[in-house]
Structure formats: structure tokens, C-alpha cells
Amino acid sequence: MEHMQDPVWIAALAAVMAITGLVSGTLAGLLGVGGGIVIVPVLFNVFPFLSIPEAVQMKLAVGTSLATIIPTSIQSARKHRAKGAMDVPLLRSMIPSLIGGVLLGTVIAIFVRGYTLTAIFAAVALVVALNMGLTGVDARMRESFPTGFLRHLLGAFIGAISAMMGIGGGTVGVPLMNLFGTPIRSAVATASAFGIVISIPATIGFIYAGWGNPLLPPFSLGYVNLVGCLLIVPASMLATPWGVHLAHTIPPLALKRAFAVFLGITAIRMIYSLVT
Numbered sequence: 001m002e003h004m005q006d007p008v009w010i011a012a013l014a015a016v017m018a019i020t021g022l023v024s025g026t027l028a029g030l031l032g033v034g035g036g037i038v039i040v041p042v043l044f045n046v047f048p049f050l051s052i053p054e055a056v057q058m059k060l061a062v063g064t065s066l067a068t069i070i071p072t073s074i075q076s077a078r079k080h081r082a083k084g085a086m087d088v089p090l091l092r093s094m095i096p097s098l099i100g101g102v103l104l105g106t107v108i109a110i111f112v113r114g115y116t117l118t119a120i121f122a123a124v125a126l127v128v129a130l131n132m133g134l135t136g137v138d139a140r141m142r143e144s145f146p147t148g149f150l151r152h153l154l155g156a157f158i159g160a161i162s163a164m165m166g167i168g169g170g171t172v173g174v175p176l177m178n179l180f181g182t183p184i185r186s187a188v189a190t191a192s193a194f195g196i197v198i199s200i201p202a203t204i205g206f207i208y209a210g211w212g213n214p215l216l217p218p219f220s221l222g223y224v225n226l227v228g229c230l231l232i233v234p235a236s237m238l239a240t241p242w243g244v245h246l247a248h249t250i251p252p253l254a255l256k257r258a259f260a261v262f263l264g265i266t267a268i269r270m271i272y273s274l275v276t
Contacts, residue, residue, distance in 0.1 A: 091190050102197070106163045
């Protein structure tokens with residue numbers, strides 16, 4: 001771990017984290033994804049070059065991503081709500097099931113191996129990318145979002161998968177809400193608030209799970225790297241308003257296609273890491 005005290009190593013880490021923050025913040029505002037869909041694969045691919053042990057790479061990437069999502073999701077949700085696009089009643093009704101799913105997903109993520117989290121991330125991202133890329137902006141299974149048990153089942157699913165992937169809820173929540181009748185812009189705005197509900201309890205879980213692990217790099221609080229948080233968060237918050245502005249100026253179909261492209265690239269990168 002001595003190399004991590006080297007000024008060159010620290011400078012390289014700072015540059016990577018700052019760039020990651022700018023990109024993830026823009027995507028948080030644009031797509032309601034909380035930035036995790038970018039942060040997790042970037043960190044996962046950078047960590048080997050920084051000589052971080054393979055056994056903790058994925059969990060450290062997921063935990064750090066979840067921690068950075070907290071402030072960026074708050075900022076993104078506030079701005080989307082100010083524009084009147086957020087479905088607040090739908091959000092409130094799903095909070096209990098989202099939290100339940102997060103708790104389940106966090107427990108699973110803590111006990112499985114890192115490559116299992118990588119496989120989950122890649123599989124879900126690829127399915128969502130195909131759905132968003134191949135369907136039209138108005139493609140849907142029904143005209144309104146389900147109520148009762150099915151709504152809570154969907155909420156739990158979104159929460160569990162998001163916690164395991166280290167994402168804010170938009171990656172799974174946006175296409176599901178759109179598929180079940182929620183307009184794409186409203187889905188993006190509402191999913192931005194999912195990130196708040198998901199990231200806080202999941203981050204606490206990853207901190208607890210990694211506490212005292214000797215394989216973790218310096219400046220880590222459990223599976224959350226504080227250097228990453230301190231650098232990614234300000235850059236993300238700076239860039240989030242750029243994404244929100246784009247989300248309300250880009251045509252809906254173009255927004256949906258952009259979402260699909262980013263997810264597809266992410267999935268391919270993660271699958272490649274598994275087979276090689």
C-alpha cells in the first residue's frame with residue numbers, strides 16, 4: 001500500500017475522480033441515473049491500475065458510487081421538482097418498498113463475491129439498454145403505473161437491484177416507469193429522487209460491511225473511499241445542472257436513445273471484464 005502515498009499516484013487519482021465526477025453529474029441531471037452507471041465501471045476499471053486488491057475492487061466501486069450519489073441526487077431531484085416534472089404522489093407511495101428492496105440488495109451485495117456484482121451490473125444494464133434503444137418513446141405495457149402489491153413489488157425490485165449495482169435508481173426505474181405508462185421526462189424526474197431513498201441506507205450498509213478490511217486502500221470508510229467522494233461529489237454537483245438543462249431541451253426520443261447508448265457501452269465494458 002506504500003505506493004498510494006506517492007504524490008504521482010494521488011495526482012492521478014485526483015484527475016480520474018474529477019473527470020468521473022463531471023461526467024456522472026451531467027448524466028445525473030440528464031438521465032436521472034444518479035451517476036452510478038458511470039462511476040461504478042470507471043472505478044472498477046481504474047482500480048486495477050492503482051494496484052487496489054481485486055477482492056475489494058467491485059465492492060469499493062459500488063460503495064463509493066453510492067456515497068457520491070447522495071448529494072447529487074438531492075440536487076438533481078430539487079431541480080427536477082422545481083420544473084414540475086416529478087410525480088410526487090408516485091414517489092411517496094413507493095418509498096417503503098424502495099427502502100425494503102435496498103436493505104435486501106445491500107445484504108446480498110455484502111455477502112456475494114465481487115464478480116457476481118459485476119455480472120449483475122452488466123446483465124441489468126444490457127437489458128435496460130436494449131429496451132430503451134429498441135422501443136419508441138411512447139412504448140408501454142399500460143397507460144398508468146400499477147397500484148397495490150405490484151407497485152410495491154416494482155419498488156422493491158428497483159431498490160434491490162440499484163443497491164447491488166451502486167446506482168441511484170434511474171437505470172432501472174426510468175425504463176420501468178416509462179414501460180408502465182409514465183412519460184419519459186416525468187420518469188427521469190421521479191427517478192432522480194429514487195436516488196436519495198436508495199443511496200443513504202445502502203451507503204451505510206457498505207460502510208459497515210467493509211469496516212476494518214485490511215485490503216482496502218487508505219482513506220476508506222468501509223467500502224467507501226473518502227478521496228473519491230471528496231473529488232467526485234463537487235465535480236458532480238457542478239455538472240448536474242448542465243444535465244437537467246439538457247433533459248428539458250432534448251427531444252424525448254433523443255433522450256431515451258442517449259440513455260440506451262450509455263447503458264449499452266457500460267454493459268459491454270463490464271461483460272468484457274468478466275470474460276477476460
